[in-house]
Amino acid sequence: xxxxxxxxxxxxxxxxxxxxxxxxxxxxxxxxxxxxxxxxxxxxxxxxxxxxxxxxxxxxxxxxxxxxxxxxxxxxxxxxxxxxxxxxxxxxxxxxxxxxxxxxxxxx
Amino acid sequence: xxxxxxxxxxxxxxxxxxxxxxxxxxxxxxxxxxxxxxxxxxxxxxxxxxxxxxxxxxxxxxxxxxxxxxxxxxxxxxxxxxxxxxxxxxxxxxxxxxxxxxxxxxxxxxxxxx
Numbered sequence: 001x002x003x004x005x006x007x008x009x010x011x012x013x014x015x016x017x018x019x020x021x022x023x024x025x026x027x028x029x030x031x032x033x034x035x036x037x038x039x040x041x042x043x044x045x046x047x048x049x050x051x052x053x054x055x056x057x058x059x060x061x062x063x064x065x066x067x068x069x070x071x072x073x074x075x076x077x078x079x080x081x082x083x084x085x086x087x088x089x090x091x092x093x094x095x096x097x098x099x100x101x102x103x104x105x106x107x108x
Numbered sequence: 109x110x111x112x113x114x115x116x117x118x119x120x121x122x123x124x125x126x127x128x129x130x131x132x133x134x135x136x137x138x139x140x141x142x143x144x145x146x147x148x149x150x151x152x153x154x155x156x157x158x159x160x161x162x163x164x165x166x167x168x169x170x171x172x173x174x175x176x177x178x179x180x181x182x183x184x185x186x187x188x189x190x191x192x193x194x195x196x197x198x199x200x201x202x203x204x205x206x207x208x209x210x211x212x213x214x215x216x217x218x219x220x221x222x
Protein backbone atom coordinates (compact mmCIF):
# COMPACT_ATOMS: atom_id res chain seq x y z
CA UNK A 1 0.00 0.00 0.00
CA UNK A 2 1.37 3.38 -1.04
CA UNK A 3 1.77 5.91 1.74
CA UNK A 4 1.01 8.63 -0.79
CA UNK A 5 -1.58 8.22 -3.53
CA UNK A 6 -1.20 10.47 -6.55
CA UNK A 7 -3.85 11.16 -9.15
CA UNK A 8 -4.31 11.13 -11.99
CA UNK A 9 -1.61 8.73 -13.12
CA UNK A 10 -1.37 10.36 -16.55
CA UNK A 11 -2.43 13.78 -17.82
CA UNK A 12 -2.12 15.09 -21.36
CA UNK A 13 -3.19 18.66 -22.13
CA UNK A 14 -2.76 21.33 -24.77
CA UNK A 15 -0.40 24.25 -24.25
CA UNK A 16 -2.17 27.08 -22.47
CA UNK A 17 -4.57 24.88 -20.50
CA UNK A 18 -4.59 24.56 -16.73
CA UNK A 19 -4.07 21.34 -14.77
CA UNK A 20 -4.19 20.07 -11.22
CA UNK A 21 -2.55 16.98 -9.76
CA UNK A 22 -3.30 15.55 -6.35
CA UNK A 23 -1.43 13.82 -3.57
CA UNK A 24 -3.48 12.13 -0.85
CA UNK A 25 -2.87 10.04 2.25
CA UNK A 26 -4.68 8.80 5.33
CA UNK A 27 -1.69 9.88 7.43
CA UNK A 28 -0.86 13.31 8.81
CA UNK A 29 2.47 14.77 7.80
CA UNK A 30 4.62 17.50 9.28
CA UNK A 31 5.62 18.54 5.78
CA UNK A 32 5.38 17.43 2.19
CA UNK A 33 7.57 18.01 -0.84
CA UNK A 34 6.90 18.19 -4.58
CA UNK A 35 9.49 17.17 -7.17
CA UNK A 36 9.55 17.23 -10.97
CA UNK A 37 11.49 14.61 -12.88
CA UNK A 38 12.30 14.90 -16.56
CA UNK A 39 13.22 11.87 -18.67
CA UNK A 40 16.79 10.73 -18.02
CA UNK A 41 17.19 12.98 -15.00
CA UNK A 42 16.77 12.75 -11.26
CA UNK A 43 13.90 14.46 -9.43
CA UNK A 44 14.30 18.17 -8.75
CA UNK A 45 12.77 19.70 -5.63
CA UNK A 46 10.10 22.29 -6.44
CA UNK A 47 8.70 23.17 -3.02
CA UNK A 48 8.26 22.08 0.58
CA UNK A 49 4.95 22.83 2.32
CA UNK A 50 4.87 22.66 6.10
CA UNK A 51 1.77 24.42 7.44
CA UNK A 52 -1.80 23.14 7.11
CA UNK A 53 -3.65 25.32 4.60
CA UNK A 54 -0.41 26.76 3.25
CA UNK A 55 -0.34 27.98 -0.34
CA UNK A 56 2.95 28.52 -2.13
CA UNK A 57 3.44 29.92 -5.61
CA UNK A 58 6.35 29.30 -7.92
CA UNK A 59 5.73 31.31 -11.11
CA UNK A 60 2.79 29.48 -12.79
CA UNK A 61 2.80 26.65 -10.23
CA UNK A 62 0.61 26.83 -7.12
CA UNK A 63 1.05 24.31 -4.31
CA UNK A 64 -1.45 23.80 -1.52
CA UNK A 65 -1.18 21.77 1.67
CA UNK A 66 -4.48 20.56 3.07
CA UNK A 67 -5.77 21.97 6.35
CA UNK A 68 -5.45 18.56 7.98
CA UNK A 69 -1.97 18.05 6.48
CA UNK A 70 -3.06 14.79 4.82
CA UNK A 71 -3.19 15.97 1.23
CA UNK A 72 -1.69 18.40 -1.22
CA UNK A 73 -2.30 19.66 -4.72
CA UNK A 74 -0.26 21.20 -7.50
CA UNK A 75 -1.96 23.52 -9.97
CA UNK A 76 -0.27 24.71 -13.15
CA UNK A 77 -1.70 27.73 -14.93
CA UNK A 78 -1.29 28.14 -18.69
CA UNK A 79 0.85 25.03 -19.04
CA UNK A 80 3.80 25.07 -21.41
CA UNK A 81 5.66 22.19 -23.09
CA UNK A 82 8.52 22.79 -20.64
CA UNK A 83 6.18 21.70 -17.83
CA UNK A 84 6.19 18.18 -19.23
CA UNK A 85 7.51 15.66 -16.74
CA UNK A 86 6.79 13.31 -13.87
CA UNK A 87 5.45 15.16 -10.82
CA UNK A 88 6.16 13.40 -7.54
CA UNK A 89 5.03 14.19 -4.03
CA UNK A 90 7.13 12.92 -1.15
CA UNK A 91 7.30 12.83 2.61
CA UNK A 92 10.69 13.56 4.11
CA UNK A 93 11.25 11.80 7.43
CA UNK A 94 15.05 11.51 6.97
CA UNK A 95 14.32 9.35 3.95
CA UNK A 96 12.04 10.33 1.10
CA UNK A 97 8.90 8.29 0.58
CA UNK A 98 7.47 9.07 -2.85
CA UNK A 99 4.11 8.59 -4.43
CA UNK A 100 3.97 6.85 -7.81
CA UNK A 101 3.79 10.21 -9.59
CA UNK A 102 1.69 11.88 -12.24
CA UNK A 103 3.08 11.95 -15.77
CA UNK A 104 2.18 15.29 -17.34
CA UNK A 105 2.47 15.86 -21.08
CA UNK A 106 1.87 19.34 -22.47
CA UNK A 107 1.36 19.34 -26.24
CA UNK A 108 2.46 22.35 -28.26
CA UNK B 109 29.71 24.00 -8.72
CA UNK B 110 29.34 20.38 -9.67
CA UNK B 111 26.09 18.72 -8.73
CA UNK B 112 25.68 15.11 -7.71
CA UNK B 113 27.58 12.93 -10.15
CA UNK B 114 26.85 9.29 -10.77
CA UNK B 115 28.73 6.72 -12.80
CA UNK B 116 28.27 4.92 -15.03
CA UNK B 117 25.22 6.47 -16.71
CA UNK B 118 24.15 3.21 -18.32
CA UNK B 119 25.04 -0.39 -17.62
CA UNK B 120 24.00 -3.78 -18.98
CA UNK B 121 24.65 -6.86 -16.85
CA UNK B 122 23.73 -10.52 -17.00
CA UNK B 123 21.66 -12.30 -14.37
CA UNK B 124 23.81 -13.52 -11.51
CA UNK B 125 26.50 -10.91 -11.99
CA UNK B 126 27.57 -8.24 -9.55
CA UNK B 127 27.43 -4.48 -10.11
CA UNK B 128 28.95 -1.43 -8.41
CA UNK B 129 27.44 2.01 -8.86
CA UNK B 130 29.22 5.18 -7.77
CA UNK B 131 28.11 8.57 -6.50
CA UNK B 132 29.92 11.79 -5.67
CA UNK B 133 27.85 14.21 -3.58
CA UNK B 134 27.83 17.97 -3.81
CA UNK B 135 30.91 19.44 -2.17
CA UNK B 136 30.21 19.96 1.51
CA UNK B 137 27.34 17.49 1.63
CA UNK B 138 27.92 14.72 4.12
CA UNK B 139 24.85 12.58 3.55
CA UNK B 140 24.23 10.29 0.59
CA UNK B 141 21.09 8.29 -0.08
CA UNK B 142 20.34 5.67 -2.72
CA UNK B 143 17.01 5.08 -4.43
CA UNK B 144 15.70 2.57 -6.96
CA UNK B 145 13.15 3.71 -9.52
CA UNK B 146 11.45 1.15 -11.72
CA UNK B 147 9.40 2.24 -14.69
CA UNK B 148 6.08 3.77 -13.75
CA UNK B 149 6.87 4.17 -10.07
CA UNK B 150 8.34 6.75 -7.75
CA UNK B 151 11.84 6.20 -6.35
CA UNK B 152 12.11 3.68 -3.52
CA UNK B 153 14.54 4.26 -0.66
CA UNK B 154 17.44 1.79 -0.40
CA UNK B 155 20.07 3.29 1.95
CA UNK B 156 21.14 6.49 3.65
CA UNK B 157 24.66 7.17 4.86
CA UNK B 158 25.82 10.10 6.98
CA UNK B 159 29.40 10.61 8.09
CA UNK B 160 30.27 7.14 6.75
CA UNK B 161 27.68 5.38 8.88
CA UNK B 162 24.48 3.73 7.72
CA UNK B 163 21.55 5.78 8.99
CA UNK B 164 18.73 3.88 7.36
CA UNK B 165 17.90 0.96 5.14
CA UNK B 166 14.83 0.35 3.02
CA UNK B 167 13.04 -2.91 2.32
CA UNK B 168 15.65 -4.43 0.02
CA UNK B 169 17.33 -7.85 0.24
CA UNK B 170 20.83 -8.39 1.59
CA UNK B 171 22.09 -8.58 -2.00
CA UNK B 172 22.09 -4.80 -1.81
CA UNK B 173 24.89 -3.15 0.14
CA UNK B 174 26.53 0.24 0.23
CA UNK B 175 29.28 2.20 1.84
CA UNK B 176 30.45 5.79 2.18
CA UNK B 177 34.07 6.82 1.94
CA UNK B 178 36.01 9.48 3.92
CA UNK B 179 35.51 11.95 1.05
CA UNK B 180 31.72 11.31 1.37
CA UNK B 181 31.45 9.59 -2.00
CA UNK B 182 29.48 6.36 -1.99
CA UNK B 183 29.14 3.01 -3.72
CA UNK B 184 26.07 0.85 -4.10
CA UNK B 185 26.75 -2.83 -4.68
CA UNK B 186 24.24 -5.39 -5.88
CA UNK B 187 25.12 -9.09 -5.94
CA UNK B 188 23.48 -11.97 -7.79
CA UNK B 189 21.57 -9.67 -10.13
CA UNK B 190 17.98 -10.53 -11.01
CA UNK B 191 15.95 -9.33 -13.97
CA UNK B 192 13.83 -7.38 -11.50
CA UNK B 193 16.84 -5.29 -10.48
CA UNK B 194 16.60 -3.48 -13.81
CA UNK B 195 15.87 0.11 -12.86
CA UNK B 196 17.17 3.64 -12.61
CA UNK B 197 19.38 3.95 -9.53
CA UNK B 198 19.43 7.44 -8.10
CA UNK B 199 21.83 8.98 -5.63
CA UNK B 200 20.83 12.01 -3.58
CA UNK B 201 22.99 14.17 -1.37
CA UNK B 202 22.15 16.59 1.41
CA UNK B 203 24.19 18.66 3.84
CA UNK B 204 23.09 16.33 6.62
CA UNK B 205 20.59 13.56 6.95
CA UNK B 206 17.15 14.33 8.26
CA UNK B 207 13.91 15.93 7.33
CA UNK B 208 15.00 19.53 7.62
CA UNK B 209 17.31 19.32 4.66
CA UNK B 210 16.57 19.20 0.99
CA UNK B 211 17.97 16.51 -1.25
CA UNK B 212 19.72 17.02 -4.59
CA UNK B 213 19.57 14.09 -6.95
CA UNK B 214 22.01 12.93 -9.58
CA UNK B 215 20.86 11.91 -13.06
CA UNK B 216 21.04 8.26 -12.12
CA UNK B 217 22.50 5.02 -13.46
CA UNK B 218 20.24 3.06 -15.78
CA UNK B 219 20.87 -0.63 -15.02
CA UNK B 220 19.55 -3.27 -17.39
CA UNK B 221 19.81 -6.92 -16.36
CA UNK B 222 19.45 -9.44 -19.20
